[in-house]
Amino acid sequence: EAEVAQSPRYKITEKSQAVAFWCDPISGHATLYWYRQILGQGPELLVQFQDESVVDDSQLPKDRFSAERLKGVDSTLKIQPAELGDSAMYLCASSQQENEQFFGPGTRLTVL
Amino acid sequence: AQSVTQLDSQVPVFEEAPVELRCNYSSSVSVYLFWYVQYPNQGLQLLLKYLSGSTLVKGINGFEAEFNKSQTSFHLRKPSVHISDTAEYFCAVRNTNAGKSTFGDGTTLTVKP
Numbered sequence A: 001e002a003e004v005a006q007s008p009r010y011k012i013t014e015k016s017q018a019v020a021f022w023c024d025p026i027s028g029h030a031t032l033y034w035y036r037q038i039l040g041q042g043p044e045l046l047v048q049f050q051d052e053s054v055v056d057d058s059q060l061p062k063d064r065f066s067a068e069r070l071k072g073v074d075s076t077l078k079i080q081p082a083e084l085g086d087s088a089m090y091l092c093a094s095s096q097q098e099n100e101q102f103f104g105p106g107t108r109l110t111v112l
Numbered sequence B: 001a002q003s004v005t006q007l008d009s010q011v012p013v014f015e016e017a018p019v020e021l022r023c024n025y026s027s028s029v030s031v032y033l034f035w036y037v038q039y040p041n042q043g044l045q046l047l048l049k050y051l052s053g054s055t056l057v058k059g060i061n062g063f064e065a066e067f068n069k070s071q072t073s074f075h076l077r078k079p080s081v082h083i084s085d086t087a088e089y090f091c092a093v094r095n096t097n098a099g100k101s102t103f104g105d106g107t108t109l110t111v112k113p
Helices: none
Strands: A005-007 A010-013 A019-024 A031-037 A044-050 A053-056 A065-068 A075-079 A088-095 A107-111 B002-006 B010-014 B019-021 B023-027 B031-038 B044-050 B056-058 B064-068 B073-078 B087-095 B101-103 B107-112
Touching: A005 A088, A010 A019, A019 A088, A019 A107, A031 A075, A044 A065, A044 A075, A075 A088, B002 B087, B002 B101, B010 B019, B019 B107, B023 B031, B023 B087, B031 B064, B031 B073, B044 B056, B044 B064, B044 B073, B073 B087
Parallel strands: A010 A107, B010 B107
Antiparallel strands: A005 A019, A019 A075, A031 A044, A031 A088, A044 A053, A065 A075, A088 A107, B002 B023, B019 B073, B023 B073, B031 B044, B031 B087, B056 B064, B064 B073, B087 B101, B087 B107
């Protein structure tokens, strides 16, 4: 069964450092999402791509976060510089139709 | 704007007992409704979804949910839980015209022997 792949699964970094997360969606899925999930809360959308274009990045802290999906397939989410409050699970999801999203296993980020 | 409220942050229950996890939502437009399950350090897995049609939706692992438009609710139920159902459960809504999903803060279901 096709799955959304994410790497790394875990990342520990010091504040002010740069970090990057990678996501490979299910083949053929045009829509890709990055969510941030703080411990004890539900996921919150950071950015949504349709193919290589950003559809919604209204909740992305653009002073330190960036996301790209250059060829409309895999995607990278970057944080520079990382802050203590960025510690969270970062989830990637993809969808082919508007109604169902498939989630990857997530990247657990710890900022020290 | 849309929002989701999961009324119980934690639900402890004994094995083989029935369970209901409550979800209320608010939205000014039509929505799709979802329940997801999340095991520790894993992503979210879809349990079931309501798009249209019958208000009683059956999902995986014996779960079902009922959409109640007048009460803007989408409660999740299972008649007999197992130890393996211990996990975090999230209710989500999605505007039928847009891709963004809004999630509740989750309900921790703990099944005790």
